[in-house]
Amino acid sequence: MPHSILTVAVKAELEVVAARQRARQIASLAGLLPRDQARISTAVSELARNIINDSGAGSVAFAVEDALLPQLLVVSIKEPGARRRSEDDTAGVRRLIDQYDISTDAEGGTTIVLQVPLPQDGALLTPAVIEAFSRQLAQLPGHVVLSGVQDQNKELTSTVEALQEKQEELVLLTETLETSNSTVLALNASLDEKAATLELADLRKDEFLAILSHELRGPLSAVGMAAQMLETPSVPPERQAQLAQLISRQVTHMTRVVEDLLDVSRISRGTVLLKKSPVDMREVVQYAIEQHTAGAAAKHHTLDVALPDHACMVSGEAVRLVQVTGNLLANAIRYTPDGGAITVALTRSAGMVELSITDNGIGITKELIPRLFDLYVQAEQSTQRGSSGLGLGLALVKSLLEAHGGSVSAASDGMGHGGTFLVRVPHSAA
Known part of the structure; x- marks a missing residue:
């Protein structure tokens, strides 16, 4: 039952x-x-x-x-x-x-x-x-139905909350991964850039060493040959004098190369020390021109110099400022074809003494100008142009002027249109 x-x-x-x-x-x-x-x-x-x-x-x-x-x-x-x-x-x-x-x-x-x-x-x-x-x-409870529905709703709500929490965790994890990915991409780009920079620096170093070897091998060979000839008893006195002059010129050249290398080493280590004193830039320009007049005459250049009547005083080391001016003037002479025109002008404006050296030579490409004053860049260009020199001059110019609180810049309309170098040094009272 x-x-x-x-x-x-x-x-x-x-x-x-x-x-x-x-x-x-x-x-x-x-x-x-x-x-x-x-x-x-x-x-x-x-x-x-x-x-x-x-x-x-x-x-x-x-x-x-x-x-x-x-x-x-x-x-x-x-x-x-x-x-x-x-x-x-x-x-x-x-x-x-x-x-x-x-x-x-x-x-x-x-x-x-x-x-x-x-x-x-x-x-x-x-x-x-x-x-x-x-x-x-x-x-x-009499409301058993509602209780059951409420229990189901609570379960659903709990499930939805858990899913929402998981979704928030996933969103946070996604953002973290995106940030990490962006960081990794930026790091990879930075590493690629550094690798390219190192590779380029290594290439320039090799080219520089090749040029340095050439710069030293030639004078050493000439000195060695002259020394062997001097050891010969039958060399007449006139020839002995010529060989002595040859040895003197080559030793002077190698001394200049070594001094440039020492300057680069000091600049790289930040140990360039200047003995500053009041210097009139007119005298600096005149002395640099005297050093390079013969070189300009040998290539039949017209050298136009414009100096003001008033003093252009700066605080610096005269020898280094002559070195700066001489390097820029030597470049203008070297990279201007025979019969060219070079203008040197000195002015004073807005608390600065400005020196401009303009030539109508072979010019500078726009791509080269931003890195023209970097180490070894000129060595690369010198090789292409068939000119001698280590190509350290512009890097030395830039570093020495910055040590004087000044600056240097270059401008050109491109290959075949010459170029202008502008030096600016703070004016100082006499």
């Missing part, structure tokens, strides 16, 4: 949720395993939803049948109306519940009975236990 536990009226979607929840609760109280609880609650939910969709009202009754062992949990789903249910209508239930039955009453209503055996090793469900089940279920 079945012992009734609970009956749930099904009239709306919320009662479907209530029937499903009650089915799971009763299956749990009866000692069924979680997977069996899920099967029963799912079957009840499907059948109760059929009632809502087709008939609009019905009921779900729970009972325990103890006529035989093992005991059975019996769920009866009643659906009034003219529609008759067939096994095809309950195909989904058949996959969940092994024992079920469909019957139709005289008025056309359908009753589907589900039977689930209870565990044999569990305690027998006596009428007293079943009555305790009923009381326990009756004590549950």
Whole structure:
């Protein structure tokens, strides 16, 4: 004889949720395993939803049948109306519940009975236990449906929050990765730039060493040859004098090369020391011109010098300023074809003494001007032009002028249009 536990009226979607929840609760109280609880609650939910969709009202009754062992949990789903249910209508239930039955009453209503055996090793469900089940279920909140929906909403909310948190973590991780990627790209670009700079510096160093070898090998060979000839007793006095002059010229040349190298070494190590005193730049220009007049005359250059009547005083070392002016003037003479014109002008303006040296020589490319005063750059250009010299002059000019608080710049309209070098040194009171 079945012992009734609970009956749930099904009239709306919320009662479907209530029937499903009650089915799971009763299956749990009866000692069924979680997977069996899920099967029963799912079957009840499907059948109760059929009632809502087709008939609009019905009921779900729970009972325990103890006529035989093992005991059975019996769920009866009643659906009034003219529609008759067939096994095809309950195909989904058949996959969940092994024992079920469909019957139709005289008025056309359908009753589907589900039977689930209870565990044999569990305690027998006596009428007293079943009555305790009923009381326990009756004590549950009356808004069981809303409670179930709220529980589901809480689970969904918790899931959404967890997903949101994961999304925020992913966004933060993505931003971190993008930042790291940008840093790596910038580092790679910097490393590529440094590698290119080092490669170019290494190339210029090799070219510089080749030119240095040439600059020293020629004078040394000439000195060695002159020394061997002087050792010959039959050399006439006139020839001895010529050989002595040759040795003197070559020694002077090598001395200049060594001095340039020493200056470069001092500049690289930042040990250039200046003995500053008041210097009139007019005297500096005049002395530099005297040193290079012969070179200009040898190439038939016209040398035009414009010096002001007033003093152009600066604070500096006269020898170094003559070296600066001489280097710029020597470059103008060297890179201007025979019969060229060179203009040297000295002015004073806005607290600065300005010296400009302009020639109508071979000119300077726009690409070369930004690095014209770097070490070894001139060595590269000198090799291409077939001119002699280490190409350290402009780098020395720039460094020495900066040590005086001044600057140097170059301008040219391109190859074949000559060039102008402008030196600016702060004016100083006499």
